[in-house]
Amino acid sequence: QVRLQESGPGLVKPSQTLSLTCSVSGHLINSGSVHWSWIRQPAGKGLEWVGRIYSGGTASYNPSLKSRVTVSMSTSKNQFSLTLNSVTAADTAMYYCAKNPDSWEAFDVWGPGTMVLVSS
């Protein structure tokens, strides 16, 4: 059974960098035709896809965030990570990581989410 778990600081100061990690169990992140995605939900608002990385290492991003976001992976730790630079209050949200099979173009397994507050 595939499981995902997000981790990272719950509080980030404005203009600083948000860094989150998703630990994956039950599936090697560098195997199969699978993308690994980050999705966020600001309080009271809808879901927003942030970015993803393919099992082969290629990343793609939401155009609205592309200049500030990086998704990377560590095969030795079976983790993938999100880095978001120059954060503002608008980046305050619940952040989810999700497994994203290439053939489905859907998110079939999600982590429980981690809340990030951007505040001084």
Add this chain to the structure above:
Amino acid sequence: QSALTQPASVSGSPGQSITISCTGTYNDIGAYDYVSWYQLHPGKAPKLIIFEVSHRPSGVSYRFSGSKSANTATLTISGLEAEDEGEYYCNSYAGSNSPYVFGTGTTVTVL
């Protein structure tokens, strides 16, 4: 890229059927058969309930069904149960440059 349009809320009595629409454009829903639906409950991981327009993942109740016509996708929940209360989001693939767009979300209330 604009969010897909969903009704803010839908309600029904136990045993009834409800539908949730998800309207996009010819660049997303109209272009690909990659519409998925998600159920969100507070404090729990979101759950995939429909993928590729009408396919149910293993373990998802047959009471959930999906369809698509032109630029609009629809989720139907039949035999409404109290546990179906929650938020529902649609999602569509929209091409390699900006792969995914979510809907605005719908709150389902069981009366």
